[in-house]
Amino acid sequence: xxxxxxxxxxxxxxxxxxxxxxxxxxxxxxxxxxxxxxxxxxxxxxxxxxxxxxxxxxxxxxxxxxxxxxxxxxxxxxxxxxxxxxxxxxxxxxxxxxxxxxxxxxxxxxxxxxxxxxxxxxxxxxxxxxxxxxxxxxxxxxxxxxxxxxxxxxxxxxxxxxxxxxxxxxxxxxxxxxxxxxxxxxxxxxxxxxxxxxxxxxxxxxxxxxxxxxxxxxxxxxxxxxxxxxxxxxxxxxxxxxxxxxxxxxxxxxxx
Amino acid sequence: xxxxxxxxxxxxxxxxxxxxxxxxxxxxxxxxxxxxxxxxxxxxxxxxxxxxxxxxxxxxxxxxxxxxxxxxxxxxxxxxxxxxxxxxxxxxxxxxxxxxxxxxxxxxxxxxxxxxxxxxxxxxxxxxxxxxxxxxxxxxxxxxxxxxxxxxxxxxxxxxxxxxxxxxxxxxxxxxxxxxxxxxxxxxxxxxxxxxxxxxxxxxxxxxxxxxxxxxxxxxxxxxxxxxxxxxxxxxxxxxxxxxxxxxxxxxxxxxxxxxxxxxxxxxxxxxxxxxxxxxxxxxxxxxxxxxxxxxxxxxxxxxxxxxxxxxxxxxxxxxxxxxxxxxxxxxxxxxxxxxxxxxxxxxxxxxxxxxxxxxxxxxxxxxxxxxxxxxxxxxxxxxxxxxxx
Numbered sequence: 001x002x003x004x005x006x007x008x009x010x011x012x013x014x015x016x017x018x019x020x021x022x023x024x025x026x027x028x029x030x031x032x033x034x035x036x037x038x039x040x041x042x043x044x045x046x047x048x049x050x051x052x053x054x055x056x057x058x059x060x061x062x063x064x065x066x067x068x069x070x071x072x073x074x075x076x077x078x079x080x081x082x083x084x085x086x087x088x089x090x091x092x093x094x095x096x097x098x099x100x101x102x103x104x105x106x107x108x109x110x111x112x113x114x115x116x117x118x119x120x121x122x123x124x125x126x127x128x129x130x131x132x133x134x135x136x137x138x139x140x141x142x143x144x145x146x147x148x149x150x151x152x153x154x155x156x157x158x159x160x161x162x163x164x165x166x167x168x169x170x171x172x173x174x175x176x177x178x179x180x181x182x183x184x185x186x187x188x189x190x191x192x193x194x195x196x197x198x199x200x201x202x203x204x205x206x207x208x209x210x211x212x213x214x215x216x217x218x219x220x221x222x223x224x225x226x227x228x229x230x231x232x233x234x235x236x237x238x239x240x241x242x243x244x245x246x247x248x249x250x251x252x253x254x255x256x
Numbered sequence: 257x258x259x260x261x262x263x264x265x266x267x268x269x270x271x272x273x274x275x276x277x278x279x280x281x282x283x284x285x286x287x288x289x290x291x292x293x294x295x296x297x298x299x300x301x302x303x304x305x306x307x308x309x310x311x312x313x314x315x316x317x318x319x320x321x322x323x324x325x326x327x328x329x330x331x332x333x334x335x336x337x338x339x340x341x342x343x344x345x346x347x348x349x350x351x352x353x354x355x356x357x358x359x360x361x362x363x364x365x366x367x368x369x370x371x372x373x374x375x376x377x378x379x380x381x382x383x384x385x386x387x388x389x390x391x392x393x394x395x396x397x398x399x400x401x402x403x404x405x406x407x408x409x410x411x412x413x414x415x416x417x418x419x420x421x422x423x424x425x426x427x428x429x430x431x432x433x434x435x436x437x438x439x440x441x442x443x444x445x446x447x448x449x450x451x452x453x454x455x456x457x458x459x460x461x462x463x464x465x466x467x468x469x470x471x472x473x474x475x476x477x478x479x480x481x482x483x484x485x486x487x488x489x490x491x492x493x494x495x496x497x498x499x500x501x502x503x504x505x506x507x508x509x510x511x512x513x514x515x516x517x518x519x520x521x522x523x524x525x526x527x528x529x530x531x532x533x534x535x536x537x538x539x540x541x542x543x544x545x546x547x548x549x550x551x552x553x554x555x556x557x558x559x560x561x562x563x564x565x566x567x568x569x570x571x572x573x574x575x576x577x578x579x580x581x582x583x584x585x586x587x588x589x590x591x592x593x594x595x596x597x598x599x600x601x602x603x604x605x606x607x608x609x610x611x612x613x614x615x616x617x618x619x620x621x622x623x624x625x626x627x628x629x630x631x632x633x634x635x636x637x638x639x640x641x642x643x644x645x646x
Contacts, residue, residue: 162444172632188402
């Protein structure tokens with residue numbers, strides 16, 4: 001099998017109240033109270049994220065994090081964060097409000113990455129692959145569905161929650177929004193498996209099953225969320241990182 | 257050069273039996289595992305579903321002499337994997353060259369219900385924790401690969417096995433597809449109004465929804481031909497592909513374009529023309545939309561005349577296990593040149609004249625196409641072929 005070099009051409013992560021696009025802090029929770037810098041970020045959005053002032057990263061790190069202790073309060077706060085990112089970037093996609101937290105997280109992350117690197121303009125719909133993984137599957141919404149059936153005297157299972165009780169629905173949301181019809185798969189790992197991810201995605205591209213891929217990790221459970229999505233292509237792109245386990249691990253762990 | 261993928265052993269655990277042979281005999285005799293369950297912990301109303309007898313599971317499990325506590329789902333997995341391994345001594349599960357793939361939609365989801373937790377750690381509901389206890393039980397040196405991709409999980413596991421076996425990294429792959437009947441899943445499908453009032457009637461004009469089921473299927477693959485069982489015609493996995501409809505999260509494409517794409521890519525990889533396909537093991541959930549979508553895709557793929565069945569009216573819809581269980585039946589159809597009739601199918605109720613098997617019959621079956629579709633618009637196909645006799 002010929003082993004062509006593949007590259008991570010862009011990435012986006014959402015974690016701890018921060019949005020990172022290609023190494024730059026693009027949005028953080030503190031912006032919610034700062035409309036002036038918000039407007040500036042919108043102006044910058046789409047162009048190189050590098051243009052954002054670097055100080056923002058350090059000031060965001062200094063943010064006081066007095067989070068509520070109960071998991072439920074945390075989950076609410078986190079879905080509020082997702083809504084503020086959604087509004088900040090004016091993503092304007094009514095289906096967003098129907099989604100569960102896991103899909104919202106995946107949707108926003110994929111939108112931010114594809115705005116900067118619109119794969120659909122370069123590749124055919126059936127040649128774009130989506131390969132995503134996480135640890136908690138769909139357990140955030142699973143718990144919610146379980147609550148609706150635990151009490152036989154107050155029994156109200158709903159299709160609008162049940163449909164989200166499969167982790168691959170987040171792939172569907174990305175595919176529907178962008179009309180992507182290629183290879184797709186959802187894997188469960190206890191922690192992000194950079195070796196499997198890079199080998200599997202590279203093999204899809206090397207065997208001609210896909211020409212590019214949206215890959216990564218989207219996890220949301222008990223108040224913890226972490227999304228890390230990236231694009232893989234045969235050309236180096238703006239980011240120019242080899243799609244290999246070590247490079248991938250560094251990006252996942254936020255080490256440049 | 258790409259290495260070939262051979263089938264080395266298989267096992268089905270379902271209400272119809274605890275071996276593949278037992279299950280296949282029952283299908284030949286038109287026995288269904290779907291029964292009316294009048295009162296159950298799974299549903300407030302009576303339902304038709306395929307449920308494995310708890311006592312039978314415990315009796316069989318006792319024979320393995322394992323003292324650690326396992327959940328219902330894990331017991332099925334251990335029984336099925338053990339039975340498949342026992343069939344073929346050439347496969348060493350403890351080798352670094354053997355990987356276990358687990359395909360499941362919901363795993364130990366019954367543990368979310370406080371009434372079922374039964375002393376198991378809260379962590380046990382995570383799929384990777386289930387995988388870890390299974391890995392430990394079989395002393396496998398490799399972390400199992402877990403696939404959770406709705407109702408194509410089983411077929412995806414087989415495709416993944418083929419892809420991983422093409423290169424030298426692994427020599428053997430054990431694919432275990434499993435899901436159990438739970439109130440969690442039953443209540444969800446009921447809220448969707450997708451459950452049939454009777455035993456499901458795939459492709460039939462009076463079909464009105466699915467029958468749910470539970471089961472476990474294990475398929476062992478190897479890229480070492482010498483590890484095939486003696487006296488068995490070699491069957492290979494020749495191609496497989498996955499696609500997405502990009503249409504709706506809970507409904508299939510109205511045109512069948514996603515499934516068509518998966519079938520075309522599969523045939524292309526296998527280098528098998530549509531005219532050489534002898535049998536299609538369909539998804540056939542017996543919902544209005546799924547069966548219609550399949551009929552369109554099969555017709556557009558020029559496969560409308562190929563004998564096709566659905567096994568959902570025998571096993572119920574076993575979700576993550578379905579692709580593995582139904583593929584194993586297809587493989588036994590190839591071994592015995594016997595095609596199974598679709599239970600409860602009477603009159604074709606889809607818009608294209610596809611060739612649904614009504615009765616069980618003899619036929620030369622050298623090539624079998626297995627298809628699957630699931631929530632999230634996902635589609636998958638895989639092609640099995642007997643090795644050409646020289």
